[in-house]
Amino acid sequence: MGEGRGARPGRRSEVRGQADRRQAQAVGELSVASVASAAPSRWRRGEGLRALVWLSPWLAGVSIFFVYPLLATVYFSFHHYDLFTLEWAGLDNYRYLLRDPRVVTSARNTLWLVAVMVPVQTLFSLGLAQLVVRLKAGVGLFRTIFYLPSLVPVAAGTITFVFLMNPSTGPWNQFLALFGVTGPDWFGDPAWSKPSLTLLSVWSCGQIAVIFMAALLDVPRHLYEAAAIDGAGPWRQFRSVTLPSIAPVLMFSAVTGVIYAVQYFAQAMIASRVASGATDSPGSSFTPGYPDESLLTLPQWLFQAGFRDYQMGYACVLALVLFAASMVFTLLLLWQFRRSEGAT
CATH class of the missing domain: 1.10.3720.10 (MetI-like)
Incomplete structure (x- = not known):
């Protein structure tokens, strides 16, 4: 009986050690997986930036020759504008239409x-x-x-x-x-x-x-x-x-x-x-x-x-x-x- 009671703390420490080893192994696997997943993520970001660089001339052209003129047209449509003076008109131009x-x-x-x-x-x-x-x-x-x-x-x-x-x-x-x-x-x-x-x-x-x-x-x-x-x-x-x-x-x-x-x-x-x-x-x-x-x-x-x-x-x-x-x-x-x- 005395020997059995005296052996329990050793067993507990052994069980604790095995649990710690399993936890450390799981943490290691998780870190490896996170590193492995981070690499494709960085690669995808790099590919996205590269694609954006290649598209930048087209995006600049669309912005300069389409988006900006369209927004400027909408803006000026609410004004009385004769190329020199700009005066707020609200919906007057649309009513006159x-x-x-x-x-x-x-x-x-x-x-x-x-x-x-x-x-x-x-x-x-x-x-x-x-x-x-x-x-x-x-x-x-x-x-x-x-x-x-x-x-x-x-x-x-x-x-x-x-x-x-x-x-x-x-x-x-x-x-x-x-x-x-x-x-x-x-x-x-x-x-x-x-x-x-x-x-x-x-x-x-x-x-x-x-x-x-x-x-x-x-x-x-x-x-x-x-x-x-x-x-x-x-x-x-x-x-x-x-x-x-x-x-x-x-x-x-x-x-x-x-x-x-x-x-x-x-x-x-x-x-x-x-x-x-x-x-x-x-x-x-x-x-x-x-x-x-x-x-x-x-x-x-x-x-x-x-x-x-x-x-x-x-x-x-x-x-x-x-x-x-x-x-x-x-x-x-x-x-x-x-x-x-x-x-x-």
């Missing part, structure tokens, strides 16, 4: 261009590309010919086109007269001015047509062969094979076309000035959108407000409207595209 009759006119003309000019230009470019790729020879030559008008500067191309459509001396009306057709006053009649701009966009659609040609040539031939074996005719092959295959290119054409139409400025401004006979000489006056504001677009009215009337605050409001319109149209097109992809 709702009362400005020229905004309604220019927005209606811009929507017309989006709804008519973009589909016509896209369909004509696609049809032209479809015809060219079916040629057995001379594809490169025709591709170059159709692309050449896109290389002409906007001002020179627009002035040339307006002179071609001149009702008195233009060759187009003279050509129509050979068939007993009296040509209209293309850019002088409000009913024909916007269709004339649509013809101008068709005349310079070579760039989009070349993109469609590349997309059509990229469609696998065996898909057409399989469709022909199933008894599909040309129209069904186009609808079931061609359109799904070039859908991303169609989407790209639609989005860029809508953004281009919303920002339509140079062609409409130059065509109006040339058709009205206005010059830049002192004392001459010019009302944007000639004839009868039928060619007045939102970018033109923005230019008039900002750089003619020096209402920079109100021009910033119009710029935000253009930005919002472009975003809405783009998001709607992307949503429709993804919806159609999900349906197929």
Whole structure:
């Protein structure tokens, strides 16, 4: 009994020693694991910093040329600003936007261009590309010919086109007269001015047509062969094979076309000035959108407000409207595209 009682403290110390050793081993394993996990964490931080360094030029460009101008536009939209004095205006510029009759006119003309000019230009470019790729020879030559008008500067191309459509001396009306057709006053009649701009966009659609040609040539031939074996005719092959295959290119054409139409400025401004006979000489006056504001677009009215009337605050409001319109149209097109992809 005495010996048993005397042995217990030794056993306890041995048990305590084993527990201490196990605890020390666990602490060592934990420290090794923490060191091992810290190494990848440091490596990941280093990789993140390296990626940030490589992205820094792009981030700087976006910040300087997009984020800052956008924030500055929002800031100035709440002020009366004439390039010299800056005065707080609150929501006055936005209230005037709702009362400005020229905004309604220019927005209606811009929507017309989006709804008519973009589909016509896209369909004509696609049809032209479809015809060219079916040629057995001379594809490169025709591709170059159709692309050449896109290389002409906007001002020179627009002035040339307006002179071609001149009702008195233009060759187009003279050509129509050979068939007993009296040509209209293309850019002088409000009913024909916007269709004339649509013809101008068709005349310079070579760039989009070349993109469609590349997309059509990229469609696998065996898909057409399989469709022909199933008894599909040309129209069904186009609808079931061609359109799904070039859908991303169609989407790209639609989005860029809508953004281009919303920002339509140079062609409409130059065509109006040339058709009205206005010059830049002192004392001459010019009302944007000639004839009868039928060619007045939102970018033109923005230019008039900002750089003619020096209402920079109100021009910033119009710029935000253009930005919002472009975003809405783009998001709607992307949503429709993804919806159609999900349906197929």
